[in-house]
Amino acid sequence: xxxxxxxxxxxxxxxxxxxxxxxxxxxxxxxxxxxxxxxxxxxxxxxxxxxxxxxxxxxxxxxxxxxxxxxxxxxxxxxxxxxxxxxxxxxxxxxxxxxxxxxxxxxxxxxxxxxxxxxxxxxxxxxxxxxxxxxxxxxxxxxxxxxxxxxxxxxxxxxxxxxxxxxxxxxxxxxxxxxxxxxxxxxxxxxxxxxxxxxxxxxxxxxxxxxxxxxxxxxxxxxxxxxxxxxxxxxxxxxxxxxxxxxxxxxxxxxxxxxxxxxxxxxxxxxxxxxxxxxxxxxxx
Amino acid sequence: xxxxxxxxxxxxxxxxxxxxxxxxxxxxxxxxxxxxxxxxxxxxxxxxxxxxxxxxxxxxxxxxxxxxxxxxxxxxxxxxxxxxxxxxxxxxxxxxxxxxxxxxxxxxxxxxxxxxxxxxxxxxxxxxxxxxxxxxxxxxxxxxxxxxxxxxxxxxxxxxxxxxxxxxxxxxxxxxxxxxxxxxxxxxxxxxxxxxxxxxxxxxxxxxxxxxxxxxxxxxxxxxxxxxxxxxxxxxxxxxxxxxxxxxxxxxxxxxxxxxxxxxxxxxxxxxxxx
Numbered sequence: 001x002x003x004x005x006x007x008x009x010x011x012x013x014x015x016x017x018x019x020x021x022x023x024x025x026x027x028x029x030x031x032x033x034x035x036x037x038x039x040x041x042x043x044x045x046x047x048x049x050x051x052x053x054x055x056x057x058x059x060x061x062x063x064x065x066x067x068x069x070x071x072x073x074x075x076x077x078x079x080x081x082x083x084x085x086x087x088x089x090x091x092x093x094x095x096x097x098x099x100x101x102x103x104x105x106x107x108x109x110x111x112x113x114x115x116x117x118x119x120x121x122x123x124x125x126x127x128x129x130x131x132x133x134x135x136x137x138x139x140x141x142x143x144x145x146x147x148x149x150x151x152x153x154x155x156x157x158x159x160x161x162x163x164x165x166x167x168x169x170x171x172x173x174x175x176x177x178x179x180x181x182x183x184x185x186x187x188x189x190x191x192x193x194x195x196x197x198x199x200x201x202x203x204x205x206x207x208x209x210x211x212x213x214x215x216x217x218x219x220x221x222x223x224x225x226x227x228x229x230x231x232x233x234x235x236x237x238x239x240x241x242x243x244x245x246x247x248x249x250x251x252x253x254x255x256x257x258x259x260x261x262x263x264x265x266x267x268x269x270x271x272x273x274x275x276x277x278x279x280x281x282x283x284x285x
Numbered sequence: 286x287x288x289x290x291x292x293x294x295x296x297x298x299x300x301x302x303x304x305x306x307x308x309x310x311x312x313x314x315x316x317x318x319x320x321x322x323x324x325x326x327x328x329x330x331x332x333x334x335x336x337x338x339x340x341x342x343x344x345x346x347x348x349x350x351x352x353x354x355x356x357x358x359x360x361x362x363x364x365x366x367x368x369x370x371x372x373x374x375x376x377x378x379x380x381x382x383x384x385x386x387x388x389x390x391x392x393x394x395x396x397x398x399x400x401x402x403x404x405x406x407x408x409x410x411x412x413x414x415x416x417x418x419x420x421x422x423x424x425x426x427x428x429x430x431x432x433x434x435x436x437x438x439x440x441x442x443x444x445x446x447x448x449x450x451x452x453x454x455x456x457x458x459x460x461x462x463x464x465x466x467x468x469x470x471x472x473x474x475x476x477x478x479x480x481x482x483x484x485x486x487x488x489x490x491x492x493x494x495x496x497x498x499x500x501x502x503x504x505x506x507x508x509x510x511x512x513x514x515x516x517x518x519x520x521x522x523x524x525x526x527x528x529x530x531x532x533x534x535x536x537x538x539x540x541x542x543x544x545x546x547x548x549x550x551x552x553x554x555x556x557x558x559x560x
Contacts, residue, residue, distance in 0.1 A: 127393065138317035139316065155305070
Protein backbone atom coordinates (compact mmCIF):
# COMPACT_ATOMS: atom_id res chain seq x y z
CA UNK A 1 0.00 0.00 0.00
CA UNK A 2 1.37 3.36 -0.95
CA UNK A 3 2.01 5.90 1.74
CA UNK A 4 1.16 9.49 2.10
CA UNK A 5 3.05 11.23 4.85
CA UNK A 6 3.47 14.68 6.18
CA UNK A 7 6.61 14.45 8.28
CA UNK A 8 9.58 16.05 6.62
CA UNK A 9 12.10 13.43 7.71
CA UNK A 10 10.54 10.82 5.47
CA UNK A 11 10.93 12.87 2.36
CA UNK A 12 12.89 11.04 -0.30
CA UNK A 13 16.24 12.68 -0.91
CA UNK A 14 16.70 11.25 -4.38
CA UNK A 15 13.72 13.09 -5.79
CA UNK A 16 14.62 16.49 -4.37
CA UNK A 17 17.71 16.42 -6.58
CA UNK A 18 15.54 16.46 -9.68
CA UNK A 19 13.97 19.72 -8.78
CA UNK A 20 17.07 21.81 -8.11
CA UNK A 21 16.87 23.69 -11.39
CA UNK A 22 13.35 24.83 -10.56
CA UNK A 23 14.39 25.72 -7.03
CA UNK A 24 16.81 28.30 -8.37
CA UNK A 25 14.05 29.97 -10.29
CA UNK A 26 11.88 30.49 -7.22
CA UNK A 27 14.57 32.88 -6.00
CA UNK A 28 14.66 31.73 -2.39
CA UNK A 29 18.00 30.69 -0.98
CA UNK A 30 16.74 27.52 0.67
CA UNK A 31 13.69 26.20 -1.16
CA UNK A 32 11.25 24.22 0.95
CA UNK A 33 9.79 21.24 -0.85
CA UNK A 34 6.04 21.01 -0.32
CA UNK A 35 5.15 18.06 -2.50
CA UNK A 36 7.40 15.22 -3.55
CA UNK A 37 5.97 12.67 -5.96
CA UNK A 38 8.14 9.58 -6.22
CA UNK A 39 7.56 7.05 -8.99
CA UNK A 40 3.79 7.10 -8.74
CA UNK A 41 1.66 4.63 -10.68
CA UNK A 42 -2.12 4.73 -10.52
CA UNK A 43 -4.33 1.98 -11.82
CA UNK A 44 -8.10 1.92 -11.87
CA UNK A 45 -10.11 -1.26 -11.98
CA UNK A 46 -13.24 -0.79 -14.00
CA UNK A 47 -16.19 -3.16 -13.67
CA UNK A 48 -18.90 -3.56 -16.22
CA UNK A 49 -16.88 -2.42 -19.21
CA UNK A 50 -15.53 -5.76 -20.27
CA UNK A 51 -15.69 -7.15 -23.75
CA UNK A 52 -18.93 -9.10 -24.18
CA UNK A 53 -22.00 -8.73 -22.07
CA UNK A 54 -20.73 -10.44 -18.93
CA UNK A 55 -22.65 -13.59 -18.19
CA UNK A 56 -24.59 -14.22 -15.01
CA UNK A 57 -21.97 -16.67 -13.75
CA UNK A 58 -19.16 -14.18 -14.19
CA UNK A 59 -21.23 -11.56 -12.41
CA UNK A 60 -21.80 -14.01 -9.58
CA UNK A 61 -18.11 -14.80 -9.32
CA UNK A 62 -17.47 -11.07 -9.11
CA UNK A 63 -19.68 -10.88 -6.04
CA UNK A 64 -18.42 -14.08 -4.46
CA UNK A 65 -14.70 -13.53 -4.91
CA UNK A 66 -13.59 -10.76 -2.62
CA UNK A 67 -10.46 -9.86 -4.51
CA UNK A 68 -10.31 -6.57 -6.35
CA UNK A 69 -8.40 -7.78 -9.37
CA UNK A 70 -11.00 -10.06 -10.85
CA UNK A 71 -9.59 -11.63 -14.02
CA UNK A 72 -11.32 -10.02 -16.94
CA UNK A 73 -12.11 -6.70 -15.23
CA UNK A 74 -10.42 -3.92 -17.16
CA UNK A 75 -7.51 -2.17 -15.54
CA UNK A 76 -6.74 1.34 -16.65
CA UNK A 77 -3.18 2.46 -16.06
CA UNK A 78 -3.76 6.21 -15.75
CA UNK A 79 -0.44 7.39 -14.37
CA UNK A 80 2.81 5.54 -15.14
CA UNK A 81 5.76 6.35 -12.95
CA UNK A 82 5.71 10.11 -12.47
CA UNK A 83 8.32 11.77 -10.23
CA UNK A 84 8.86 15.44 -9.40
CA UNK A 85 9.26 17.83 -6.49
CA UNK A 86 7.38 21.06 -5.93
CA UNK A 87 8.54 23.96 -3.77
CA UNK A 88 6.99 26.65 -1.65
CA UNK A 89 5.87 29.63 -3.68
CA UNK A 90 5.63 27.79 -6.98
CA UNK A 91 2.66 27.74 -9.28
CA UNK A 92 2.81 24.67 -11.43
CA UNK A 93 0.70 24.11 -14.50
CA UNK A 94 -0.23 20.62 -15.64
CA UNK A 95 -0.81 20.29 -19.36
CA UNK A 96 -1.46 17.42 -21.71
CA UNK A 97 -4.17 16.13 -23.98
CA UNK A 98 -7.46 14.73 -22.67
CA UNK A 99 -7.05 11.53 -20.72
CA UNK A 100 -3.33 11.99 -20.13
CA UNK A 101 -3.72 11.52 -16.37
CA UNK A 102 -3.59 15.14 -15.17
CA UNK A 103 -6.65 15.04 -12.93
CA UNK A 104 -5.78 11.60 -11.63
CA UNK A 105 -2.34 12.84 -10.64
CA UNK A 106 -3.87 15.79 -8.81
CA UNK A 107 -6.12 13.47 -6.84
CA UNK A 108 -3.13 11.36 -5.88
CA UNK A 109 -1.28 14.46 -4.64
CA UNK A 110 -4.33 15.41 -2.62
CA UNK A 111 -4.27 11.96 -1.04
CA UNK A 112 -7.78 11.25 -2.29
CA UNK A 113 -6.77 8.48 -4.67
CA UNK A 114 -4.13 6.22 -3.17
CA UNK A 115 -1.30 5.46 -5.65
CA UNK A 116 -1.02 1.81 -6.66
CA UNK A 117 2.75 2.08 -6.56
CA UNK A 118 5.19 4.79 -5.50
CA UNK A 119 4.87 7.46 -2.85
CA UNK A 120 3.59 10.98 -2.41
CA UNK A 121 5.11 13.07 0.38
CA UNK A 122 3.54 16.36 1.30
CA UNK A 123 4.10 19.17 3.76
CA UNK A 124 0.77 20.30 5.06
CA UNK A 125 -2.58 19.22 3.72
CA UNK A 126 -3.01 19.54 -0.03
CA UNK A 127 -6.55 20.39 -0.99
CA UNK A 128 -8.28 19.98 -4.27
CA UNK A 129 -10.42 22.87 -5.34
CA UNK A 130 -13.28 20.46 -5.74
CA UNK A 131 -16.04 21.88 -3.64
CA UNK A 132 -18.56 21.45 -6.45
CA UNK A 133 -19.09 17.84 -5.41
CA UNK A 134 -20.54 18.95 -2.08
CA UNK A 135 -23.00 21.44 -3.52
CA UNK A 136 -26.60 20.61 -4.30
CA UNK A 137 -28.36 22.12 -7.27
CA UNK A 138 -31.74 22.14 -5.56
CA UNK A 139 -30.57 24.35 -2.72
CA UNK A 140 -30.20 28.10 -2.76
CA UNK A 141 -26.79 29.66 -3.33
CA UNK A 142 -26.92 30.88 0.23
CA UNK A 143 -27.24 27.42 1.72
CA UNK A 144 -24.65 26.08 -0.69
CA UNK A 145 -22.10 28.61 0.53
CA UNK A 146 -22.63 27.32 4.07
CA UNK A 147 -22.64 23.67 3.05
CA UNK A 148 -19.61 24.05 0.80
CA UNK A 149 -17.71 25.98 3.45
CA UNK A 150 -18.37 23.31 6.04
CA UNK A 151 -17.42 20.62 3.53
CA UNK A 152 -14.01 22.18 2.93
CA UNK A 153 -13.41 21.98 6.66
CA UNK A 154 -14.22 25.49 7.82
CA UNK A 155 -15.89 25.88 11.19
CA UNK A 156 -19.35 27.36 11.48
CA UNK A 157 -17.91 30.66 12.73
CA UNK A 158 -15.45 30.88 9.84
CA UNK A 159 -18.25 30.32 7.37
CA UNK A 160 -20.35 33.01 9.02
CA UNK A 161 -17.43 35.45 9.00
CA UNK A 162 -16.53 34.90 5.37
CA UNK A 163 -20.04 34.56 4.00
CA UNK A 164 -20.29 38.15 2.74
CA UNK A 165 -16.77 37.98 1.31
CA UNK A 166 -17.55 34.79 -0.61
CA UNK A 167 -20.77 36.16 -2.07
CA UNK A 168 -19.13 39.44 -3.04
CA UNK A 169 -16.22 37.70 -4.68
CA UNK A 170 -18.47 35.45 -6.73
CA UNK A 171 -20.33 38.49 -8.01
CA UNK A 172 -23.55 36.45 -7.98
CA UNK A 173 -25.54 39.32 -6.54
CA UNK A 174 -24.33 41.87 -9.09
CA UNK A 175 -27.39 41.31 -11.28
CA UNK A 176 -29.99 41.04 -8.56
CA UNK A 177 -30.69 38.84 -5.60
CA UNK A 178 -29.56 35.52 -7.08
CA UNK A 179 -28.00 34.07 -3.96
CA UNK A 180 -31.43 33.22 -2.55
CA UNK A 181 -32.40 31.26 -5.68
CA UNK A 182 -31.70 27.54 -6.12
CA UNK A 183 -28.40 26.81 -7.83
CA UNK A 184 -30.14 24.96 -10.65
CA UNK A 185 -31.40 28.30 -11.89
CA UNK A 186 -27.84 29.64 -12.30
CA UNK A 187 -26.06 29.80 -15.61
CA UNK A 188 -23.05 27.50 -15.80
CA UNK A 189 -20.74 30.48 -15.52
CA UNK A 190 -22.47 31.75 -12.40
CA UNK A 191 -22.36 28.32 -10.76
CA UNK A 192 -18.67 27.97 -11.57
CA UNK A 193 -17.97 31.38 -10.07
CA UNK A 194 -19.76 30.50 -6.86
CA UNK A 195 -17.90 27.20 -6.62
CA UNK A 196 -14.54 28.84 -7.08
CA UNK A 197 -15.37 31.52 -4.53
CA UNK A 198 -16.35 28.99 -1.88
CA UNK A 199 -13.30 26.85 -2.44
CA UNK A 200 -10.86 29.74 -2.56
CA UNK A 201 -12.20 31.30 0.64
CA UNK A 202 -10.04 29.06 2.75
CA UNK A 203 -6.27 29.31 2.70
CA UNK A 204 -4.51 26.11 1.82
CA UNK A 205 -0.99 24.74 2.20
CA UNK A 206 -1.05 23.20 -1.23
CA UNK A 207 -3.86 24.11 -3.57
CA UNK A 208 -4.81 21.93 -6.50
CA UNK A 209 -7.04 23.49 -9.13
CA UNK A 210 -8.65 21.44 -11.87
CA UNK A 211 -9.97 23.47 -14.81
CA UNK A 212 -11.56 26.05 -12.56
CA UNK A 213 -10.66 29.11 -14.56
CA UNK A 214 -12.02 28.09 -17.90
CA UNK A 215 -15.51 29.28 -17.02
CA UNK A 216 -16.61 32.71 -15.96
CA UNK A 217 -16.42 35.96 -17.81
CA UNK A 218 -13.25 38.00 -18.39
CA UNK A 219 -13.75 40.08 -15.28
CA UNK A 220 -14.15 37.04 -13.07
CA UNK A 221 -11.17 35.33 -14.68
CA UNK A 222 -9.02 38.32 -13.81
CA UNK A 223 -10.29 38.33 -10.25
CA UNK A 224 -9.69 34.62 -9.80
CA UNK A 225 -6.15 34.96 -11.11
CA UNK A 226 -5.54 37.62 -8.47
CA UNK A 227 -7.01 35.31 -5.86
CA UNK A 228 -4.71 32.47 -6.94
CA UNK A 229 -1.72 34.78 -6.73
CA UNK A 230 -2.77 35.75 -3.20
CA UNK A 231 -3.22 32.11 -2.24
CA UNK A 232 0.29 31.38 -3.53
CA UNK A 233 1.74 34.04 -1.29
CA UNK A 234 -0.18 32.88 1.77
CA UNK A 235 0.19 29.22 1.31
CA UNK A 236 2.89 27.88 -0.81
CA UNK A 237 2.23 25.81 -3.82
CA UNK A 238 -0.51 25.95 -6.39
CA UNK A 239 -1.13 23.28 -9.03
CA UNK A 240 -3.31 24.19 -11.98
CA UNK A 241 -4.73 21.85 -14.58
CA UNK A 242 -5.95 23.65 -17.66
CA UNK A 243 -6.40 23.27 -21.37
CA UNK A 244 -5.93 26.97 -21.81
CA UNK A 245 -2.24 27.50 -22.51
CA UNK A 246 -2.82 31.19 -22.04
CA UNK A 247 -3.99 30.85 -18.47
CA UNK A 248 -1.11 28.46 -17.71
CA UNK A 249 1.34 31.05 -19.00
CA UNK A 250 -0.30 33.84 -17.04
CA UNK A 251 -0.63 31.99 -13.75
CA UNK A 252 2.24 29.53 -13.60
CA UNK A 253 6.01 29.79 -13.70
CA UNK A 254 6.61 26.07 -14.07
CA UNK A 255 4.78 23.46 -16.10
CA UNK A 256 4.58 19.69 -16.24
CA UNK A 257 3.53 18.05 -19.47
CA UNK A 258 1.87 14.69 -19.09
CA UNK A 259 1.22 12.43 -22.03
CA UNK A 260 -0.42 8.97 -21.66
CA UNK A 261 0.38 8.96 -17.96
CA UNK A 262 4.09 9.69 -18.26
CA UNK A 263 5.90 12.93 -17.51
CA UNK A 264 7.10 14.13 -20.88
CA UNK A 265 8.57 17.45 -19.89
CA UNK A 266 9.17 19.48 -16.75
CA UNK A 267 10.51 23.01 -16.84
CA UNK A 268 9.71 26.71 -17.15
CA UNK A 269 6.11 27.22 -18.22
CA UNK A 270 7.07 29.13 -21.38
CA UNK A 271 9.32 26.36 -22.75
CA UNK A 272 6.99 23.52 -21.85
CA UNK A 273 3.94 25.23 -23.32
CA UNK A 274 5.88 26.02 -26.49
CA UNK A 275 6.93 22.39 -26.84
CA UNK A 276 3.37 21.25 -26.17
CA UNK A 277 2.04 23.60 -28.81
CA UNK A 278 4.47 22.22 -31.35
CA UNK A 279 3.36 18.70 -30.38
CA UNK A 280 -0.32 19.41 -30.76
CA UNK A 281 0.46 21.12 -34.03
CA UNK A 282 -1.73 24.13 -33.52
CA UNK A 283 -1.60 27.47 -31.81
CA UNK A 284 -4.25 27.19 -29.19
CA UNK A 285 -4.69 30.39 -27.35
CA UNK B 286 -1.95 12.35 5.77
CA UNK B 287 -5.36 11.39 4.51
CA UNK B 288 -3.79 8.60 2.51
CA UNK B 289 -3.22 6.68 5.74
CA UNK B 290 -5.90 5.56 8.17
CA UNK B 291 -5.95 7.46 11.48
CA UNK B 292 -6.31 5.64 14.81
CA UNK B 293 -9.83 5.18 16.17
CA UNK B 294 -9.60 8.02 18.76
CA UNK B 295 -8.15 10.39 16.14
CA UNK B 296 -10.84 9.33 13.71
CA UNK B 297 -13.58 9.98 16.23
CA UNK B 298 -12.10 13.40 17.00
CA UNK B 299 -11.99 14.30 13.32
CA UNK B 300 -15.53 13.11 12.89
CA UNK B 301 -16.62 15.22 15.85
CA UNK B 302 -14.97 18.31 14.38
CA UNK B 303 -17.04 17.73 11.22
CA UNK B 304 -20.34 17.47 13.11
CA UNK B 305 -21.65 20.70 11.62
CA UNK B 306 -20.94 19.43 8.15
CA UNK B 307 -22.77 16.20 8.96
CA UNK B 308 -25.89 17.98 10.17
CA UNK B 309 -25.78 20.53 7.36
CA UNK B 310 -25.39 17.76 4.78
CA UNK B 311 -28.29 15.77 6.23
CA UNK B 312 -30.60 18.79 6.37
CA UNK B 313 -29.58 19.86 2.89
CA UNK B 314 -30.38 16.42 1.49
CA UNK B 315 -33.73 16.44 3.24
CA UNK B 316 -34.65 19.88 1.95
CA UNK B 317 -33.40 19.22 -1.55
CA UNK B 318 -35.59 16.15 -1.79
CA UNK B 319 -38.87 18.02 -2.25
CA UNK B 320 -37.61 21.36 -3.49
CA UNK B 321 -38.84 20.71 -7.05
CA UNK B 322 -42.35 19.82 -5.89
CA UNK B 323 -45.01 22.51 -5.94
CA UNK B 324 -46.17 21.64 -2.44
CA UNK B 325 -42.56 21.65 -1.28
CA UNK B 326 -41.93 20.62 2.28
CA UNK B 327 -45.59 19.64 2.81
CA UNK B 328 -44.54 16.33 1.26
CA UNK B 329 -42.43 15.58 4.33
CA UNK B 330 -45.74 15.00 6.11
CA UNK B 331 -47.82 13.87 3.12
CA UNK B 332 -45.54 11.00 2.10
CA UNK B 333 -45.77 9.08 5.40
CA UNK B 334 -49.50 9.78 5.64
CA UNK B 335 -50.13 8.46 2.13
CA UNK B 336 -47.95 5.44 2.87
CA UNK B 337 -49.99 4.68 5.94
CA UNK B 338 -53.21 5.01 3.94
CA UNK B 339 -52.03 2.54 1.33
CA UNK B 340 -51.03 -0.03 3.92
CA UNK B 341 -54.29 0.45 5.78
CA UNK B 342 -56.27 -0.05 2.59
CA UNK B 343 -54.48 -3.25 1.66
CA UNK B 344 -53.72 -4.90 4.97
CA UNK B 345 -56.53 -3.50 7.03
CA UNK B 346 -59.48 -3.49 4.61
CA UNK B 347 -58.66 -5.89 1.77
CA UNK B 348 -56.71 -8.62 3.53
CA UNK B 349 -58.17 -8.08 6.97
CA UNK B 350 -54.89 -8.77 8.78
CA UNK B 351 -56.25 -6.81 11.71
CA UNK B 352 -58.04 -9.91 12.86
CA UNK B 353 -57.61 -9.81 16.63
CA UNK B 354 -55.31 -6.79 16.83
CA UNK B 355 -56.93 -3.93 18.77
CA UNK B 356 -56.09 -0.40 17.60
CA UNK B 357 -55.01 -1.86 14.29
CA UNK B 358 -54.40 1.43 12.49
CA UNK B 359 -51.99 2.85 15.10
CA UNK B 360 -50.38 -0.60 15.31
CA UNK B 361 -49.86 -0.77 11.55
CA UNK B 362 -48.74 2.81 11.07
CA UNK B 363 -46.21 2.67 13.90
CA UNK B 364 -44.83 -0.52 12.40
CA UNK B 365 -44.56 0.94 8.93
CA UNK B 366 -42.85 4.14 10.04
CA UNK B 367 -40.34 2.49 12.35
CA UNK B 368 -39.57 -0.13 9.74
CA UNK B 369 -39.15 2.50 7.05
CA UNK B 370 -36.55 4.24 9.21
CA UNK B 371 -34.35 1.12 9.38
CA UNK B 372 -34.97 0.10 5.80
CA UNK B 373 -34.22 3.55 4.38
CA UNK B 374 -31.09 3.84 6.49
CA UNK B 375 -29.79 0.63 4.95
CA UNK B 376 -30.71 1.70 1.42
CA UNK B 377 -29.12 5.11 1.97
CA UNK B 378 -26.06 3.37 3.41
CA UNK B 379 -25.49 1.34 0.28
CA UNK B 380 -25.31 4.58 -1.70
CA UNK B 381 -23.40 6.58 0.91
CA UNK B 382 -19.99 6.06 -0.70
CA UNK B 383 -20.86 4.90 -4.21
CA UNK B 384 -23.37 7.73 -4.69
CA UNK B 385 -20.99 10.39 -3.38
CA UNK B 386 -17.76 9.32 -5.05
CA UNK B 387 -17.32 12.84 -6.38
CA UNK B 388 -17.33 14.17 -2.84
CA UNK B 389 -15.01 11.44 -1.59
CA UNK B 390 -12.54 12.10 -4.40
CA UNK B 391 -12.65 15.86 -4.03
CA UNK B 392 -12.53 16.63 -0.33
CA UNK B 393 -10.87 15.49 2.85
CA UNK B 394 -13.13 14.41 5.65
CA UNK B 395 -13.67 11.22 7.62
CA UNK B 396 -15.72 9.10 5.24
CA UNK B 397 -17.95 7.89 8.06
CA UNK B 398 -19.49 11.36 7.90
CA UNK B 399 -21.42 10.22 4.81
CA UNK B 400 -23.28 7.17 6.17
CA UNK B 401 -23.82 9.01 9.45
CA UNK B 402 -25.25 12.04 7.67
CA UNK B 403 -27.55 9.85 5.61
CA UNK B 404 -28.75 7.99 8.70
CA UNK B 405 -29.36 11.36 10.32
CA UNK B 406 -31.38 12.43 7.30
CA UNK B 407 -33.56 9.35 7.80
CA UNK B 408 -33.97 10.23 11.47
CA UNK B 409 -35.13 13.72 10.53
CA UNK B 410 -37.55 12.18 8.09
CA UNK B 411 -38.80 9.82 10.79
CA UNK B 412 -39.46 12.77 13.11
CA UNK B 413 -41.77 14.22 10.45
CA UNK B 414 -43.46 10.83 10.21
CA UNK B 415 -43.83 10.73 13.97
CA UNK B 416 -45.61 14.06 13.74
CA UNK B 417 -48.03 12.48 11.29
CA UNK B 418 -48.28 9.47 13.58
CA UNK B 419 -49.35 11.62 16.53
CA UNK B 420 -52.15 13.05 14.36
CA UNK B 421 -53.24 9.53 13.39
CA UNK B 422 -53.10 8.35 17.00
CA UNK B 423 -55.36 11.23 18.03
CA UNK B 424 -57.84 10.41 15.28
CA UNK B 425 -58.06 6.82 16.50
CA UNK B 426 -58.54 7.79 20.12
CA UNK B 427 -55.09 7.10 21.51
CA UNK B 428 -54.14 9.89 23.91
CA UNK B 429 -50.75 11.09 25.12
CA UNK B 430 -49.47 9.47 28.26
CA UNK B 431 -46.27 9.33 30.25
CA UNK B 432 -45.45 6.00 28.64
CA UNK B 433 -44.87 7.94 25.41
CA UNK B 434 -41.57 9.03 26.92
CA UNK B 435 -40.37 5.45 26.43
CA UNK B 436 -40.34 6.24 22.71
CA UNK B 437 -37.21 8.35 23.23
CA UNK B 438 -34.85 5.61 24.48
CA UNK B 439 -36.32 3.21 21.91
CA UNK B 440 -35.65 5.70 19.14
CA UNK B 441 -32.14 6.44 20.41
CA UNK B 442 -31.23 2.76 20.42
CA UNK B 443 -32.74 2.22 17.00
CA UNK B 444 -30.80 5.20 15.64
CA UNK B 445 -27.53 3.78 16.90
CA UNK B 446 -28.40 0.44 15.34
CA UNK B 447 -29.39 2.03 12.02
CA UNK B 448 -26.25 4.16 11.81
CA UNK B 449 -24.08 1.11 12.39
CA UNK B 450 -25.94 -0.89 9.78
CA UNK B 451 -25.74 2.00 7.35
CA UNK B 452 -21.93 2.05 7.78
CA UNK B 453 -21.66 -1.70 7.24
CA UNK B 454 -23.55 -1.46 3.96
CA UNK B 455 -21.67 1.66 2.94
CA UNK B 456 -18.43 -0.29 3.03
CA UNK B 457 -19.86 -3.41 1.41
CA UNK B 458 -21.46 -1.46 -1.43
CA UNK B 459 -18.36 0.66 -1.95
CA UNK B 460 -16.45 -2.55 -2.75
CA UNK B 461 -19.25 -4.43 -4.46
CA UNK B 462 -21.80 -2.10 -6.06
CA UNK B 463 -24.00 -5.13 -6.82
CA UNK B 464 -25.06 -5.14 -3.16
CA UNK B 465 -27.39 -2.24 -3.79
CA UNK B 466 -29.21 -4.26 -6.46
CA UNK B 467 -29.68 -7.09 -4.00
CA UNK B 468 -30.82 -5.05 -1.01
CA UNK B 469 -34.46 -4.45 -2.00
CA UNK B 470 -35.10 -8.21 -1.90
CA UNK B 471 -33.30 -8.71 1.38
CA UNK B 472 -35.14 -5.76 2.91
CA UNK B 473 -38.54 -6.92 1.70
CA UNK B 474 -37.97 -10.36 3.22
CA UNK B 475 -36.83 -8.75 6.44
CA UNK B 476 -39.93 -6.57 6.50
CA UNK B 477 -42.35 -9.47 6.10
CA UNK B 478 -40.74 -11.51 8.88
CA UNK B 479 -40.54 -8.61 11.32
CA UNK B 480 -44.23 -8.23 12.01
CA UNK B 481 -44.65 -4.84 10.41
CA UNK B 482 -48.22 -5.52 9.25
CA UNK B 483 -49.18 -8.30 11.63
CA UNK B 484 -48.51 -9.25 15.22
CA UNK B 485 -45.55 -11.57 15.79
CA UNK B 486 -47.17 -12.33 19.09
CA UNK B 487 -49.86 -14.29 17.22
CA UNK B 488 -47.18 -16.66 15.90
CA UNK B 489 -45.98 -17.41 19.37
CA UNK B 490 -49.47 -18.62 20.25
CA UNK B 491 -49.78 -21.07 17.37
CA UNK B 492 -47.73 -24.25 16.96
CA UNK B 493 -47.24 -23.93 13.24
CA UNK B 494 -43.59 -22.90 13.52
CA UNK B 495 -40.88 -24.36 15.77
CA UNK B 496 -40.29 -22.36 18.92
CA UNK B 497 -36.70 -21.42 17.93
CA UNK B 498 -37.89 -19.78 14.72
CA UNK B 499 -40.49 -17.71 16.52
CA UNK B 500 -37.93 -16.61 19.12
CA UNK B 501 -35.45 -15.67 16.39
CA UNK B 502 -38.13 -13.61 14.64
CA UNK B 503 -39.11 -11.88 17.87
CA UNK B 504 -35.54 -10.98 18.78
CA UNK B 505 -34.57 -9.74 15.33
CA UNK B 506 -33.63 -6.08 15.72
CA UNK B 507 -36.34 -4.67 13.45
CA UNK B 508 -39.09 -6.50 15.36
CA UNK B 509 -37.60 -5.46 18.70
CA UNK B 510 -37.55 -1.75 17.84
CA UNK B 511 -40.98 -1.83 16.21
CA UNK B 512 -42.58 -3.57 19.18
CA UNK B 513 -40.87 -1.28 21.69
CA UNK B 514 -42.32 1.73 19.91
CA UNK B 515 -45.78 0.16 19.82
CA UNK B 516 -45.47 -0.65 23.51
CA UNK B 517 -44.53 2.97 24.23
CA UNK B 518 -47.29 4.58 22.17
CA UNK B 519 -50.26 2.23 22.11
CA UNK B 520 -52.12 1.33 25.29
CA UNK B 521 -53.61 -1.89 24.03
CA UNK B 522 -50.15 -3.17 23.09
CA UNK B 523 -49.10 -4.50 26.48
CA UNK B 524 -45.82 -5.67 27.92
CA UNK B 525 -47.10 -9.24 27.72
CA UNK B 526 -46.74 -9.05 23.94
CA UNK B 527 -43.04 -8.23 24.25
CA UNK B 528 -40.49 -11.02 24.49
CA UNK B 529 -38.57 -11.22 27.82
CA UNK B 530 -35.52 -8.93 28.36
CA UNK B 531 -36.52 -6.87 25.36
CA UNK B 532 -34.77 -3.66 26.48
CA UNK B 533 -31.51 -5.51 27.07
CA UNK B 534 -31.78 -7.04 23.62
CA UNK B 535 -32.50 -3.64 22.09
CA UNK B 536 -29.43 -2.20 23.82
CA UNK B 537 -27.33 -5.18 22.80
CA UNK B 538 -28.23 -4.87 19.11
CA UNK B 539 -27.60 -1.12 19.18
CA UNK B 540 -24.14 -1.39 20.76
CA UNK B 541 -23.10 -4.44 18.76
CA UNK B 542 -24.13 -3.07 15.37
CA UNK B 543 -23.43 0.58 16.16
CA UNK B 544 -19.86 0.09 17.40
CA UNK B 545 -19.13 -2.91 15.20
CA UNK B 546 -20.39 -1.11 12.09
CA UNK B 547 -18.26 1.92 12.89
CA UNK B 548 -15.11 -0.16 13.31
CA UNK B 549 -15.90 -2.17 10.18
CA UNK B 550 -16.28 1.04 8.20
CA UNK B 551 -13.15 2.62 9.66
CA UNK B 552 -11.04 -0.43 8.69
CA UNK B 553 -11.32 0.48 5.01
CA UNK B 554 -11.15 4.27 5.44
CA UNK B 555 -8.18 4.83 3.12
CA UNK B 556 -9.63 2.75 0.29
CA UNK B 557 -12.88 4.59 -0.34
CA UNK B 558 -11.41 6.95 -2.92
CA UNK B 559 -10.72 4.12 -5.35
CA UNK B 560 -14.27 3.27 -6.21
